[in-house]
Amino acid sequence: MRKNVWLICLGLVCCNLISAQWSPAGNKIKTSWGEKLDPKNVLPEYPRPIMERPEWKNLNGSWNYAITKKGAPVPNVYQGEILVPFAVESSLSGVGKTVGEQQELWYQRTFEIPASWRGRQVLLHFGGVDWQTDVWVNDVKVGRHTGGFAPFSFDITPALNKGANRLVVKVWDPTDRGEQPRGKQVEKPNAIWYTPVTGIWQTVWLEPVGAVHIAQLKTTPDIDKRTVKVDVATNGPSTDKVEVRVLDGNKTVAAGASLGGLPVELSMPENVKLWSPESPSLYDIEVTLYKDGKVADKVKSYTAFRKFSVCKDKSGFTRLQLNNKDYFQFGPLDQGWWPDGLYTAPTDEALVYDLKKIKDFGYNMVRKHIKVEPARWYTHCDRLGLIVWQDMPSGGPSPQWQMREYFNGTEVVRSAVSEANYRKEWKEIMDCLYSYPSIGVWVPFNEAWGQFKTVEIAAWTKEYDPTRLVNPASGGNHYVCGDMLDLHHYPEPNLYLYDPVRPTVLGEYGGIGLALKGHLWLPDKNWGYVQYNTPEEVTKEYRNYANRLLELIKKGFSAAVYTQITDVEGEVNGLITYDRKVIKVNEAIVRSINRKICNALNE
Incomplete structure (x- = not known):
């Protein structure tokens, strides 16, 4: 990168900050938090409560951005401003553009180091960037990271100047055309597959540390x-x-x-x-x-002091246990998507809202589905008291799916690159989340999506973290490995397989749909596994399924996951609308029966 290019860029920064005015992109529904978002004070909370130092500097806010052809040099002219840390496709980014595998996304801004930090090393932290990230500080490349779901950092001390420093970030994300874990992102969203998320989607921040730290x-x-x-x-x-x-x-x-x-x-x-x-x-x-x-x-x-384990009960069923006591784990599927921020909640208040509602509904668990959240989400779970089932975001081709039998499903043969990407990112995710007490279950695979070497991956996961339970393939191809057998059945609960050695759990059921006008992501093509017209009808069917689940707990189920806490894009089977403005069931009735389910093994 040439110095004259940087002079142009610096001029553009000053010009843009003075003249440009941020506003949300597009006309999709928004949350109340997104509607009130202050672009000068974006996610100001300390981003890593599990390991906190008193000094730090938040780099969220207005950056310059450009979208160029893949392989092009640093842009001479940036196309406008983007509000970090919202993905470029999102409304709250102020951009609302897609990128794709043939293009790259560039970010640029300047920053200064506080005088009190002089003589110390400075770390540049990224909470999450999807997917391949290259970073320069003052023309010096400080590092590259691949992976969309784990935090990373670079020591940028040798590249720093006194006064203004220039930061450039380049991101390439092939979405579903690549061989990386991507969760539910696809180039063309439809049904259970959602809008791409490219680039920075969690807080970017600076932190001073000593030479030894x-x-x-x-x-x-x-x-x-x-x-x-x-x-x-x-x-x-x-x-x-x-x-x-x-x-x-x-x-x-x-x-x-x-x-x-x-x-x-x-x-x-x-x-x-x-x-x-x-x-x-x-x-x-x-x-x-x-x-x-x-x-x-x-x-x-x-x-926190807790123990997740399994044990035979007096009736001979193998049960999940918490702190050496039988404990039925019951909670909703939580995909963590937002109509205005996509992967990113507009505010910390919004981030914790869903979790507080899960507690209000009477659940004791949440399944974090095909996504990893910012660190603060897990701290909120720790503080509120919610057991977390943590999925590995999926990726790779899907093999033959045989979820109703043992051993008959054909595992996918991944390329060496795809397998290496999976193993690298799963380890990084487990490393960064290890110390959060609320995480009780690791879920390497979901419904045979990219499922490969199941026995080996489940064994490695357990060996790497023996303190938690491993759900080897939630609703996927079933093998005798890991700590539980996980069935999926829609819409009503159904115990169609049983494992006498491991706990049998219902990893997904429900999906009762209700489309509420004025709160829909799509004008049409909204769907649920079953659909009703009023909250009263949804509540009645929810209670019917819950009563059925209570009977199946007596026959062997040890946990259950209801789909789902909120609507997501065209899916309208949430207990809450996608914009979080309407609760779609009778909360008191749902809470009452949920508490009965959670206490089913303690009566």
């Missing part, structure tokens, strides 16, 4: 031993000591230290508080890193 925390509670193990990964250089304190409010309840990079293992008091959806007790953690006898870094985190 904490890179990652891995927190592992054990309720049987009453211990918590804290693995502290650093950025490389050796350290003297790591100190860890566990706090209950302002009171220190456990403390310890380790040398030479070893984990810190702490014993908790006998009256340790257990986490559950009914009582989501959290403990704060402080981690201090020493180098040459001096404090090199300090971060705040938190943990």
